[in-house]
Amino acid sequence: VNEPGDHALEGYRGDAQLWLAANFRLRAADEPFYAPGAAHYTADYLARQRPLQQILHEGGYAGITWPREYGGQGLTPAHERVFREAAAAYALPDLGTLGGATYHVCFPTMLAHGQPEFLRVHGPRALAGDELWCQFFSEPGAGSDLAAVSTSARPCDEGWIISGAKVWTSGAALADYALCLARTDSAAEKHRGLTWFAVPTRAPGVTIRTIRQTDGTEQFCQETLDDVVVPDDHRIGGLNDGWTVTQTMLIFERDSGIFKDRVDLAPGDLPQALVRLARRLHLDTDPEVRDLIAQVHVYDYVQKQLASRVEAMVPSAVPAAAMAAYGKLAKGTFDPIKARIAMSIAGAAAVAWPPDDELGWQISKSYLNSRIFSIAGGTNEMQRNAIGERVLGLPRR
Numbered sequence: 001v002n003e004p005g006d007h008a009l010e011g012y013r014g015d016a017q018l019w020l021a022a023n024f025r026l027r028a029a030d031e032p033f034y035a036p037g038a039a040h041y042t043a044d045y046l047a048r049q050r051p052l053q054q055i056l057h058e059g060g061y062a063g064i065t066w067p068r069e070y071g072g073q074g075l076t077p078a079h080e081r082v083f084r085e086a087a088a089a090y091a092l093p094d095l096g097t098l099g100g101a102t103y104h105v106c107f108p109t110m111l112a113h114g115q116p117e118f119l120r121v122h123g124p125r126a127l128a129g130d131e132l133w134c135q136f137f138s139e140p141g142a143g144s145d146l147a148a149v150s151t152s153a154r155p156c157d158e159g160w161i162i163s164g165a166k167v168w169t170s171g172a173a174l175a176d177y178a179l180c181l182a183r184t185d186s187a188a189e190k191h192r193g194l195t196w197f198a199v200p201t202r203a204p205g206v207t208i209r210t211i212r213q214t215d216g217t218e219q220f221c222q223e224t225l226d227d228v229v230v231p232d233d234h235r236i237g238g239l240n241d242g243w244t245v246t247q248t249m250l251i252f253e254r255d256s257g258i259f260k261d262r263v264d265l266a267p268g269d270l271p272q273a274l275v276r277l278a279r280r281l282h283l284d285t286d287p288e289v290r291d292l293i294a295q296v297h298v299y300d301y302v303q304k305q306l307a308s309r310v311e312a313m314v315p316s317a318v319p320a321a322a323m324a325a326y327g328k329l330a331k332g333t334f335d336p337i338k339a340r341i342a343m344s345i346a347g348a349a350a351v352a353w354p355p356d357d358e359l360g361w362q363i364s365k366s367y368l369n370s371r372i373f374s375i376a377g378g379t380n381e382m383q384r385n386a387i388g389e390r391v392l393g394l395p396r397r
C-alpha cells in the first residue's frame with residue numbers, strides 16, 4: 001500500500017472522529033483505557049466487550065493494516081496511528097490480555113505465516129471479537145529455551161494429533177483458540193523439527209486449569225493436550241520451520257503494548273495515582289515525595305520516547321528481533337523501578353487499605369505486577385543476550 005499524503009491522512013482522521021463520536025462514548029477524565037486488574041476480565045465482562053469489537057469491525061476500524069481478504073482494511077501503519085490518536089479519548093472495546101495476544105501477537109504472526117484458507121475464515125472472526133486467541137508456547141521444561149519444547153504433533157488422516165503440556169498461558173480459560181508450538185520431528189536438531197498449530201481451546205482432549213497468582217487472580221493457566229486432532233490447514237508456517245515463525249512471534253510479543261503509547265507529556269496512571277495518594281497522606285508538599293513522583297513520570301516519558309524512536313527506526317511490518325528487544329528491556333527495567341518508588345511513597349497505605357479504597361490496591365498491584373515485562377515474552381537476560389549478540393556482535397555464550 002502506498003504511503004498516504006498528509007491531506008489523505010487528515011481526511012481519514014476527520015472521518016474517524018465523526019464515526020467515533022457517533023458510535024463510542026468518551027472516557028471520563030480519570031477513566032483508564034483498561035479495566036483495573038485481571039479480576040475484572042471475566043467471561044461476562046468479555047461478553048459485554050465483544051459486541052463493541054463487532055461495532056469497530058463493522059465500522060472498518062478493526063484490522064486497519066490487515067489485508068482486505070482476511071477481514072482487514074489494507075491500509076498503512078500511518079492510518080493505524082491516526083486512528084489510535086483519534087480514538088484515544090474514547091472507551092473502545094477492552095479485551096484485555098486476550099485482545100493484546102489476538103490482535104498484536106497471534107494474528108500478525110499468522111498473517112506472515114498462516115495458510116490463506118485458514119486466515120480467510122479466522123481473520124474476520126477475530127476482528128469481529130468472535131474469536132480470541134492465547135499462546136501455548138511455554139512448557140514446564142521449556143521457557144527461555146523455547147527450542148526445548150516437548151509437546152508433540154504427529155500426522156494422522158485428519159491432519160495432526162497433538163499431545164503434551166503447556167504452562168503460564170495468559171487467559172487461556174477465556175480464549176477460543178491457541179497458537180501452539182509442537183515438535184514434529186524428534187530426531188532433528190532441537191531448533192529444527194518444530195511446527196506451530198492453531199488449536200481450538202474447546203477441542204476434545206484440551207484440559208485447561210487456572211493457576212492462582214499472588215494478587216489473588218487466576219489469569220494464568222496450564223493445559224494438557226491429550227491426542228488433540230487439528231486439520232492441516234491449522235498448521236501455521238512450514239512443516240519443521242517453527243523456529244522461523246517463533247522469531248516472528250517473539251518480535252510482535254516484544255513490541256505489543258510497548259509501541260502503542262503516544263509520546264506526550266500527559267501523566268500515566270501511576271504518577272496520577274501517586275499525586276492522589278500524596279494529597280491524601282498530606283505528603284504533597286514534601287520535596288522528597290514530589291521529586292519521587294516526578295521521577296516516575298520522567299521514566300514513563302523516557303520509555304515512550306525510546307519506543308517511538310525505535311519504532312521510527314524499524315518502520316517495516318516485521319521489525320528486527322534485536323530492535324524489539326530494546327523496548328521490551330526498557331519496560332522490563334523501568335517498571336520495577338517505578339513500582340519500588342511508588343511503594344516507598346505509599347508505605348503502609350499500599351500494604352493494607354479499606355475495602356472501598358482503590359488507591360492502595362492500585363499501588364500494591366503495580367508492585368506485584370512490576371515483574372511481568374521482565375519475564376513474559378522473554379526475560380530481561382534474554383533481551384540483553386539478543387542485543388549483545390545481534391547488535392553488538394558479542395560472541396554467543
Ligand SMILES: Cc1cc2nc3c(=O)[nH]c(=O)nc-3n(C[C@H](O)[C@H](O)[C@H](O)COP(=O)(O)OP(=O)(O)OC[C@H]3O[C@@H](n4cnc5c(N)ncnc54)[C@H](O)[C@@H]3O)c2cc1C
Nearest residue numbers: 135136137138143144168169170372375376377378379381
Ligand atoms: C505475566 C506473564 C505472562 C506469560 N504469558 C505466557 C503465555 O501467554 N503463554 C506462554 O506460553 N508463556 C507465557 N509466559 C511464560 C514466559 O514466556 C516464561 O516465563 C519466560 O519465557 C521465562 O521462562 P521460564 O519461566 O521457564 O524461566 P527460565 O527459562 O527457567 O529462566 C529462569 C532464569 O534463568 C535465566 N536464563 C535462562 N536462560 C538464560 C540464558 N540463556 N542466558 C541468561 N539467562 C538465562 C532467565 O533470564 C531467568 O532469570 C508468561 C509469563 C509471565 C510472567
